[in-house]
Amino acid sequence: MKFASQHLQSATAILEAYDGAVPLHHFLKGYFAANKKYGSKDRRSISHLCYAYFRLGHAVKELAAAERITIALYLSAADEWKVLFPAGWQLHDNMEARLEQVKQQYPMFAVEDIFPFHPVSEGLKLTAFSLSHLRQPKLFIRTRPGKTKAVQAKLDAANIAYEQPAENIFSFTNNTRLEDVLTLHKEYVVQDLSSQRVGNMMKLPVGAGTVWDCCAASGGKAIMAYDLLQVQKLLVTDVRDSIIKNLVARFRESGIRNYNHLVVDVTNEAAVKKALGKQLFNLVICDAPCSGSGTWGRTPEQLYYFSTDKIKHYSELQKKIAVNAAQHVAAGGYFLYITCSVLQQENEDVVDWILKHTPLQLAKKELLKGYDEYADSMFAALFVAPA
Template sequence: MAMPSPTLFQAYVRQALSWLEAYTGDMPLHRYLKNAFRQQPKLGARDRRYISALIYDYFRMGHTLRNRSRLDKMLIGYFLCEQGPMPLIRAWQPEWLSTLPEGALPPPFQRTAWFPDFRIEELFRWSEHVTKGLSLQAFAERFLSQPHVFIRIRPGHASRVQALREGVAMLDAHTWALPAGVELEEQVSGEEGKDYVVQDYASQGVMRWLVEQLPSASVKHWTVWDCCAGSGGKSIFLADNLLLSRLMVTDIRPTILANLRRRFRQAGISAYVAAAVDVTREQELARIMGKQTYDLIVADVPCSGSGTWARTPEQLHFFAVERLNDFQALQKRLVTQAIRYLKPGGYLAYITCSVFRAENEEVADAVSREGLQCIGQRLITGYTVGGDSMYIALFRAG
């Protein structure tokens, strides 16, 4: 395929700037761009890739380069974050390429040295609010790269899953990292859902840690309620690693439960009950739950999502720290209602994909004040392998 002309690169930049100016953050960036591209049907796949990269890389700069123009910040972001040949930069800022050594591009963070006003500490500006154990430097550096896609090989299916191309990294026997932006079936063999599931490194990590903490996990038959189940990844993990006598899955979003049901069919899970319910509404929840109580309640609660912002870097630009108060209040209400259905001696797993202390340790302290014993807590930092970061605290009812 022929390389775009300098004139076309200029058109990409102009279009990206126009959409940046119009974007207000009131919807996810990927959805905004999908709608914008739908209104420009003449833009082909290559055009969309360039324009999307320019916009995403602008937001990956967070709050650094604050005195630069939007154009400068966007081009610097593209130069720092993209890999491989850079004809677009050659068309706009060829002098930047002259500073690079011969051969492969240095990692993104090394390239920041060419811009004295780039401050890694300004990229993520809420350092005083983060959970203990987070490396701010390593966490912030992850925003300069698109995270990987991770799969978990299901028990008994390892022989059916093989790497089909370079770039697939086997982190252990069950966890593989795949480059983003490439179809799964082009990278690995086997059947998605049946032989492997898409599940982020940190999500696998918190669930593996949880199962390790549970007593007699390999022999006891567990009753489990996944109260904010989403698309079901954590429930599938539990079904693969525990003996379940009852599985209840709920979420406030009926549409995502439809996705859960599809994934459960693929995984061969049929013995479960699913319901759309707002867990914070006591009477509504009571109608759904009845008098059933559970050995294990998994509460992967709504949160800021800050541990996943490398996937949604627009949050670096638009997030207001004052929102943490609202998230924390919601998390406390949700947990207060959920633990009413916990058996004596049962376990609550409180999980977030946040790196903020207000959503993690502070809520865990509040749960302890409800009378539950904290067995342990863990921050799973996926930034070392190109993944997300998540927090888990495990409690036992008296």
């Protein structure tokens, strides 16, 4: 690639100035705004190299930035960057062969060091999961009810390449621009494949019931529940007023009118009781705050800077939220616990805590492994309240 060496030098300079305090894409946007000399292609190439550095996670952290970037590019089979590869490094099609080539020059390299956090949820193939961080996940969308055919027709007319994992799910390369072709929120929502598969647990015999999304954030799970269920009453809450304001705007654009919203700290039992009183719901959705470890393929800088002390912090939050929210599940109703984590302390351990400290019974739990499909990995557990 032309200018590859210059782009590598620029990337290493940026990495020296970056400390992980803000998301990498925000930092890069500010950096390029202050340095106007870079054209659009230069910005894309340099950004790619910066992300490559973090995709190695905690492996060979002692190496210089340029070496880490080169290893990541080689392991991801980035043929366009082969000019940067050391002499003799053949770009084998087989990952095992590429790993062996790297280990010959860097014997300290170990795949398990990319993602060194343990224990992980049952069923996770750690080697495959670790290596998945070397590639950018795909962009996934879910079509809104009745919009699938129209969306497909527009994509075909615009010659936008896509795959269709399910009837109302489309996937694209991550840099695909859809906003000039489709109407966000009205025709489709951006939602990862595993997140959409959580919807399978929402398809419950609750009929035209009541739903509370207790950690609503941007409202993705609430909108999915609205689309999948005959919801008579929908309540969305979050601890942050700014998030609720953004959610209200998104709901307006999505055509959702029949709902209530509140700012509530669900870790505080007294605050929950004051806000909700004795309200009970057929379905309570708890998409709990978490490490996000199942999504670090999209934000590898978080993988690089993550420290194990945060796991206990999130686990304690999750336990408080789950127990407080579970008190508002109607008899015979359901409680859906969700994280975008692959760590046992945030997943199975919290499930055990819920079973011990609430009357809920476990109906199903599942690690949604997206790493083999260029998607995020998530965990979901469905509980039922005694009738």
